[in-house]
Amino acid sequence: MQLEIYNYNDIIVEWISYDQFNDIKELGKDELTTTIYSAIWKDGSLNYDENKYEYIRNQNIKVNLKSFHNSQNITNELLIEIKTYFNGENLFGISQNLETKDYILVLQNIYCDKYVEWIPYDQFNNIKELEKDEFTTIYSAIWKDGPLNYIMEYYDYTRKQNKKVNLKCLHNSQNINNEFLIEFNRYSTRFYSYNKFKIFGISQNPDIKDYILVLQNVYCDKCDKCFTDKYGIWCKSCQINDIEKNITNWTSGNEKIDNLIQEMRLKINNPYDIVFEWIPYDQFYDIKELGEDEFATIYSAIWKDNPLQY
Ligand SMILES: [Zn+2]
Structure with a gap:
């Protein structure tokens, strides 16, 4: 797995000793064969720091432990499951319960x-x-008191006031019926990968008595349409308009280059994509020659304004 790192933000899968975990809490039994826990991983995962050009550890991060019952003997099924998680890009590593000897995916x-x-x-x-x-x-609505947020440093919850949320009002739900419970279960304690929307709570319209699911806001402020990325935080058409407004009055002086830049910008598809732009030469300082060949010279430089980031 360590050989399959192609990208600076790929997770580095590692062996994690069991004494690295604090605050272990059972969340539920996923299937007959596994139990899921939450835990705090003391040293934390390795992350590439784009400014320091090195890997640093994110200490005390919350992780899930998936413990395989009676997995003392590694079976093929277990190896296949581990590989499935690796492809899903959310596996930090493997550990082992010191008492039961069960293997654990972190x-x-x-x-x-x-x-x-x-x-x-x-x-x-x-x-x-x-x-x-x-x-x-x-x-959409503004929730006055706002949701509880866990503050890791204080091991405590605080409220984020005046939070924008979505209210999903279920028609004719005065009697809690199966449809209500199915809807509720879709949003609660499920994997984010199955469901991108977080649920904060339940409410009820006092007039018509319909029940309401209170959910993370996933609608754009500007156009009222549903956000377009899988994390529910970004509206493609509005953000591309915004970029065009932010970067006005530029031209490279060459129509072909201008068209190329426009074309690259239309390829933006998620909030983490780079915004391709024309950069005037006076934006660069500390220019140092690194090497040259017949066709080109390579320099390092500091870019004053830095790239646009969402
Ligand atoms: Zn929008």
Whole structure:
């Protein structure tokens, strides 16, 4: 697995000794054969620091431990499962319970950190309808008190006030029925990979008595359409408009180069893609020659303004 690192942000899979884990809590039994825990990994994962050009550890990160019952003998099934997780890009490493000798996959924390809570309807301001079908209406709203956030340094929760959320109102749900429970289960304590939307709580419209799921906001402020990336934080058309507004009055002085830059910019597809642009030469200082061949010379330089980042 360590040989399959192609990219600076690929996870480096490693052996992690069991005494590296604190605060181990059982979250549930996933299948008959495994148990999932949350834990704090003391040393934390290796991450490439783009400014220091080296790997550093992110200490005390929350991880999930997936423990395989009776896995003292490594079977082919276990190896296949490990490889599946590796392809899913969220495996940090492998460990072993010192007492039971069970093997453990150390995974990115994908369980909801927040308590699902009851939120009184008068907590919501600025309620605005976004979408409606036969079964549900989705609103945006401002939640006055806001969700509980876990602050790692203090081992404590604080509230993020005036948080924008989505309200998913389930029509005719006055009697908690199966549809309500199915909807609720879709959002609660499930893997993010199955479901990109986080649930904060449940509320009820006091007039019509419909139940409401209070969810992470995934609608764009500007165009009211659903965000386009898989993390639910980015609207492609609005952000590309924004980039065009931010980078005005540029031209390379050559139509072919200008077109090439425009073309590259249209390829932006997620919030982490690089915004390709024309950079005037006076943006560079500390220019040092590194080497040359027949066709080109390579320099290192400091770019004053730095690239655009979302
Ligand atoms: Zn938008």
